[in-house]
Amino acid sequence: MSKKWWSLTVVFVLVMGLLAGCSTKKEGEASTSPSASAAATESAAPATDDKVEGTVTASGSTALQPLVALAGDKFMAAHSGADVKVTGGGSGTGVKNVAGGVSDIGNSDVExxxxxxxxxxxxxxAIAPFVLIVSNxxxxxxxxxxQAAxxxxxxxxNWKEVGGEDKAINLIHRQESSGSRKLVKKIILDGGEFATAGVTQESSKTVAQAVSQGTGAIGYVDAPYVTDTVKALKLDGSAFSKETIASGKYVLYGIEHMYTKGEPKGAVKAFLDYIMSKEFIESAEVEKMGFLPADLIQK
Known part of the structure; x- marks a missing residue:
């Protein structure tokens, strides 16, 4: 009997050991489970309200393009999940693109x-001052x-007809779809027609380049494209500035539009909110580029 009881005791101890091992494993799993579950829940939690993700496409006005590109760079720096793509093509192209669903935003210098x-x-x-520029x-x-008209x-x-040297005037134009062209036509030509003579360029950047490389050349661009490679002309005795535009002395400027097809949502809305914010539009960088807050004047 003693041997029998000894055998039973050994078996009992072994069985209890196995059960204890199983119990310990299950307890270990149970004790770590809430922690793992919490971690999983945290990683899968919805993004916070200020987290922006998605692609924003904007096309159109090359005059407005530098401002939108600057805003895009700053917006992406603040929101790693956002991607802002900015292209030109002219105001007419931008409006057609957004109306046709090609772009999220259509940039335009005119309505x-x-x-x-x-x-x-x-x-x-924003308000974008435009400038008549000539070769140096x-x-x-x-x-x-x-005279400009x-x-x-x-x-x-000939430049001698307006107080300059005896030198032929070479016109640098924008294409028909350009908002800059429409703006100059409305403000300077009072709706009249441009001369057919001259060279046509597809962007503000190429207008500035063509004027800088020309002789007796004249064209028109918005303020960010004015560099020391060209000369900006005064208009009726006034250079563009925040003060001359606000007072009405300088009349060559555009009201800059960014169109969406319907009310914007998601990343598009967040980007538009940012570019129209005082934080951005009244920043030193934007002022240095020449753009001015939209509320500077009453429409």
């Missing part, structure tokens, strides 16, 4: 044509609005 307005939401973001060989510093319409063809 969209009536055929598009019903489907688009207008976001006015031109000995004229100031034009009246009438006569030059771009082809009535005046």
């Amino acid at each position: 969209a044509d009536d055929q598009y307005k019903a489907d688009l939401v207008d976001h006015i973001v 060989d031109v000995k004229v510093d100031d034009l009246t609005k009438q 006569d030059i771009f319409s082809g009535k005046i063809t």
Whole structure:
């Protein structure tokens, strides 16, 4: 009997050991489970409200392009999940792109044509001063609005007619879809037609380049494209500035629009909110580029 009981005791001890091992494993699993579950829940938690993800595409005005590109860079730096892609093509192209669903945002220096307005939401973001620029060989510093109109319409063809040297005037134009062209046509030419003579460029950047490399050349760009490679002209005795625009002395500027097809959502809305914020639009960088807050003047 003693041997039998000994055998039973050994078996009992072994069985209890196995059960204890199993019990310990299960307890270990149970004790770590809440922690693992919490970690999994935390990693799968929804993004916070200020986290922005998604791609934003904006196309159109090359005049507005530097401002949108700057805003895009800063926006992406603040939101690693956002991707802002900015292209040119002209204001007319931007409006067509957003209306056709090609772009999220259509940038324009002028209001969209009536055929598009019903489907688009207008976001006015800034004022862009435009400047008449000439090649550095031109000995004229100031034009009246009438003189500028006569030059771009082809009535005046030599710089000596406006106080300069006896030198032919070479016109640098923008293409028909350009908001810059439409703006100059409206403000300087009072709706009149441009001369057919001259060279046509597809962007503000190439206009500035063509004027800088030309002789007796004149064109028009917005402020960010004015460098020391060209000369900016005064208009009716005034250079562009925040003060001259606010006072009405300087009239050549555009109200910059960013159109969306319907109300913007997600990353597009967040980006538009940022570019129109005081934090951005009144920053030193934006002012240095020449853009001004949209509320500087009353429409």
